[in-house]
Amino acid sequence: MYKLGIDVGGTNTDAVIIDENRNVVAEIKHPTTDDVYDGIICAIRNVLEISGVDRSEISQAMLGTTQCTNAIVERKNLAGIALIRIGAPATTGIPPMVDWPEDIQTVVKDQIIIRGGYEFDGKELAPLDVEAARAFLEKVKGKVHSVAVTCVFSTIRNDHELQIAELCREIMGEDVHVSISSEIGSMGMIERENATILNAALHEVAGRLTEGFALSLAKEGITNAEIYLSQNDGTLMTMEHARRYPILTIACGPTNSIRGASYLTGVKNAIVIDVGGTTTDLGVIQNGFPRESSVAATIGGVRTNFRMPDIISIGLGGGSIVREQPDGSVTVGPDSVGYKIGTEAVVFGGSTITATDIAVRLGMADLGDPKLAESIDEGFALKAMETIRAMAEDCIDSLKVSSDDVDVILVGGGSIVMPKNLAGTSEVYNPEHFGCANAIGSAISKVSGDYEKHIDYDKIPRDEALARAKAEAVELAVAAGAIRETVEIIEVEDVPLAYYVGNTSRVRVKAAGDLA
């Protein structure tokens, strides 16, 4: 049996097929099309053809896509939603979306702040005003089909959010989409609320995306496969989960490259540099998973706080335009010839000097017609390469946590422009199949099991409780399709809840393993 991994990027749609031993059988790149499914279908068709694999042998198909990110950034196809914030008499001093760009505020068709929520220790801030919520929901019923529910300190205790979510289904019907903040964001109510609003507004995009992917596979005759979407943390979501939490796909592209790079080299701790046509993403792989960012992430002008990989993006890629400045210095990017590289770059007969031309001129790559690159002055090319090196070395340095040298993995189609001897590094890997690391990362994503419960440590001692929670998380991952021997605990969190009976903590454990 085989796995099919697909990654839809801004420029290319990549597809790979890997076998049971996780060897890459075939990889292809296809330009991303206006209707992304045309590109996906072509990519699937081509990769099947090259590999010679029988369609019915594909048992799993994974998709990593930036469509949700694009929907937010371009304000396209977002659904109108209703917002209920539980938190009065607190929080009313900051109205919802107060610092959002105006053109995206319109996704919220109606909003209300009702009494309720919790203090930092789980004590009730105010009794939940169910009647106010009921009246509001009756009013918006039929006008919107998606509701965002946020609550003060719901990361400590989410009973009020769950109660209101239940009320939404009671009044608006079982089909209503409800996003609750405790399942999406972390501490910092406004950023969490922002992420929840965006998640709720993405539900139509998510619906079309999941259906479209299933349909594309069916059209190409892949009907035996389990279908998954990649999410931010390097694990997979089922289609049902993806429809509920589309926002969690937002940074899956860089995550997939990082995990793909780690897989291709067998290196578990390194800095990964993914060089595309226009931009380069740099991230960190730590024990096989991407390092998470500790600062708020801004998406389309909206500040959010759900977990994202720690990524630095710079305007440097294979198509970056190289220029001499009046002071004699040479700059590379941030603008790029993008997908027109095949006609505009010097080595392809064009007249724009790109980073790729510099690499060819200096003998680092063999692409297009190397003779054409000889028209570029060598001194100029060396200066440009020094600029590229300095840009990369600066980023590597700011991702490090100490001055020790680190391993670096270079992936992405544009990585031919990167020098291989970078300062501050112990080893620079440039693995085979580097061009499709993201699709490979998608194909080898893990499946996870999430355990969450309130436990009274007076009744069950902490050590015993945590051991039991870990065991249950492992069982959940296995139930979701993971191979038992590969399951690892990737996250443990216990938060003391002072106002509960006894010595209660909220325990959260996440386990993840390879799909069978």
Place this chain on the structure above:
Amino acid sequence: MRRIGIKEVEDIALGASLLGAGGGGDPYYGKLMAMGAIKENGPVELISPDEVPDDAVIMPIAMMGAPTVLCEKGTGGNEYREIYEMMSKYLGKKVYAVMPMEAGGVNSMLPIAAAARLGLPMVDCDGMGRAFPELQMVTFTIGGVSATPMALTDEKGNSAIFNTITNKWTEELARAVTMSCGGSVTVSLYIMDGATMKAYGVKDIVTRSEKLGRAIRSVKEHPEMTPEEAFLLASEGYRLFKGKISDVLRETNGAFNLGRVVLDGIGEYKGRRAEVSFQNENLAAVVDGEIMGTVPDLICMVDTETFVPVTTEALKYGKRVLVVGLKCYEMWRTEAGLELVCPRYFGVDTDYIPIEERVKGGDR
């Protein structure tokens, strides 16, 4: 008098993070409160201290408690009204205007929200000209103003007025009540008359914050000078060092965020080393073993590309920063001022020497 709208709030918040000298907290949630209040009530009137009658009552506004709690609960918005009415009743006199206690960090923003919601003017003045970690560290202490009566209220409507025998008692009682109220409350203390405010306050500080914020935003728009020159000119800052953070050593003692950061020189400082120590705010900058600046002068670190101020919480390996020293308010340099905020009070073993003398012979 002039008006403060959303755009001005953005600039003041950015400037306030510089005047925070590494501390004072991220003004982001404070900024949202100010923006929310202005959106609902219209712009705020900012008045110059000279426009305030000598016998007018001026009410400083601040928050007390844990910043993490503030980032969940924000404020209710009615707290300012509650405090205003409580104080007016207690004093038997109407409050004339509000003002900030602290120009740095989150507390620079709350008085703007209060002024918008109360329909009162805000005075262009504060009691520090920067941020400081302890309650008594305000110029009004020099002027003999008592911290109490101190008014405190939570978003639920619980409120109290404290009369205490020392500042230490004020701090202790207020902290206990703050915890019971849910960890974050709105307070007013050092309430005073217009004459005292004019005699001891740091004048025009809000305007200075706003100018600093605007200057940081536009450092790249001066063809005749480099962004760094533009930043130093606008901030009237002394360049102390430029380097890459090579180590951050932190310790927490419960109440404060303590530590020091080690910098390896870059650019013209290549091969040299510097250290900046901090207790919430930055305390001293030492370059190659030589002290280049100390509290109460402002020791600030800003990003070398964007010139956005870097708070002590955000210090991490690899970040490139410019260390600048800004002159503190004159009154901190007097004997009475140094009694409250001299370097030795913060554990920096040196006499206070003004920043402009320390860097003499160095580069401005």
